[in-house]
Amino acid sequence: MKLSYRKPQMYSFPNLGGLTNRQAAALTDEEFARYMERSKRVEYGKVYRANPDVLMRKMCDEAILVPVGKEITMNGLIDINSTVQFLWEQFQTPRTIPQVLARAQEEYEDEDGCMEREIRSFVKDYVSINFIREEENYETKMD
Amino acid sequence: MKQKWIRPQTTIEKFVPDEYIAACWGVCCDTDWSNNYEEWQGDYSKGVTHDAAHCGNPSNQVIFDDDDDGIADRMIETGTDGLGNLNCTIYWNESFSGIRNIASVKPGDIIYWTTRASDGREWNHKGTVFRTNYDRPNHS
Numbered sequence: 001m002k003l004s005y006r007k008p009q010m011y012s013f014p015n016l017g018g019l020t021n022r023q024a025a026a027l028t029d030e031e032f033a034r035y036m037e038r039s040k041r042v043e044y045g046k047v048y049r050a051n052p053d054v055l056m057r058k059m060c061d062e063a064i065l066v067p068v069g070k071e072i073t074m075n076g077l078i079d080i081n082s083t084v085q086f087l088w089e090q091f092q093t094p095r096t097i098p099q100v101l102a103r104a105q106e107e108y109e110d111e112d113g114c115m116e117r118e119i120r121s122f123v124k125d126y127v128s129i130n131f132i133r134e135e136e137n138y139e140t141k142m143d
Numbered sequence: 144m145k146q147k148w149i150r151p152q153t154t155i156e157k158f159v160p161d162e163y164i165a166a167c168w169g170v171c172c173d174t175d176w177s178n179n180y181e182e183w184q185g186d187y188s189k190g191v192t193h194d195a196a197h198c199g200n201p202s203n204q205v206i207f208d209d210d211d212d213g214i215a216d217r218m219i220e221t222g223t224d225g226l227g228n229l230n231c232t233i234y235w236n237e238s239f240s241g242i243r244n245i246a247s248v249k250p251g252d253i254i255y256w257t258t259r260a261s262d263g264r265e266w267n268h269k270g271t272v273f274r275t276n277y278d279r280p281n282h283s
Contacts (some may be wrong), residue, residue: 033151065153077155078153078154078155079154079155080151080152080153080154081151081152082148082149083148083150083151083152084152084153086277087151090194099250099266104148107145108145108146108147108148109145109146109147109148110148111147111148112148113199114148114150115148118150118151119151121151122151123156125153137266
């Protein structure tokens, strides 16, 4: 029986386990799996918050992010879909990825099983452009 | 009933990286005055010189209005002779002692400014501010 074809997808996750990519790549498969778990634990312990210099404006069914601060050197408008809108609203208060994932699981049906990977990848991408910031020394409180 | 999860999607429209709207005035260095100044203070022979192709070219002084309120926020010198972009510090007079807020600069003013290279050399400039945007007479 043939497998069903799925659109190719790429996700990027942060490497927070303490090794360089080259060092991590040299590990055995078993060691690498343990290392990735360790990195994920570090990632999941971090608290993130949306940059207050990026505002979300809603127009009918659409939502747009507008950078207004000097820190973000981008003259443009950022169209976001309803999922990003949901995630953006979650990160208006400091939250960890597991906390946001739990909220998303309450709201959405994850038929393809991609939700967790896509939230992790979203956070990494948004941190890289300073739209989401890591909150230093913030005590995690599960809600 | 739960909604179906769809992949987070971000689309950037009119993306112009690091592009600011220029303030409506410009300035170029009075290279004769500035070279005389460097000679007077003994820096000219150390390579602190001014010429028309660099600070004497008005296009090389770039004034930024970062928040688009019609008031200048900062000035940098571009097109230098291999020194990269240099931040400009503006002063009220030729003693180069009191730093002037760039927001106070308007066309017709004579301004004095310094630029400093990473090797420690510092240039002292003088220039007369001119208007560049005649469509917005109520602005700078």
